[in-house]
Amino acid sequence: MRTLAIAIMASILLTSCAIVGKRITDAQMQQVIPGKTDRQDLVALFGNPISETLDSDGNRTLGWSYVNTGFMGIGTEIQSVGIQLGPDGTVTRFTRGGTAPISPYERTVRPAPTASTTGQPAALVSREQWQQQQLEKLNAETGLSYDEYQRRYRQIMGE
Template sequence: MKKLLILGFLIFGLSGCATVGNQITDQQVSQIQKGVTTEQNLINYFGKPYAVIVDAEGNKSLVWTYAQATAFTVGQGRSLSVKLDKSGIVENYILSSVN
């Protein structure tokens, strides 16, 4: 019985999964409107960004990342990068997926 219990814990431990960030859904992304959506709108849709990037000219980009993997599957995920204008309004965005 003890050996079976130890084997069960080993199998359970090896089948664990890792998740980073919050899911980025198509429905959420469809709410982004260039020239309309604000930085605060984005935070309301996706939560706190994974990264905030400011270039030499002071332009800001926000990045959200979601990734999931298990011990027995190849990882999958999405990344959303949104460039804001000087007023904090969406100028452009890129959604990328890894399957």
């Protein structure tokens, strides 16, 4: 009887979890370079897209998704990536979203625009500079729990 109960519990646990798609990592996203990466490169990186649309300007948008549903929905993680290819077949832009923390990419990132008296665009910052700025903001925050502080720190550091 005990063996039957264990077998039933194991089958419930195994059938209550589901994974659809393949997780897309920061390392993979770093390889997506606007103006250079094409469809063949994307399929090599991520596999075949699950969706594809074509707009009236000749731009094609490819989509990938990942869903990991934990036992009874606890710990569900959702991730989606949409990548637009221009009429020339190379990447023009991309979006990435979901419930999992998204780390900053290794490439340089543009800071939020600021008012400039010279009219010059904001300068690019390196990953290290961006991390330093984000860590200073994090350290200035008060009232964070230890776990929340650690979660944000790991997100900033790309861990």
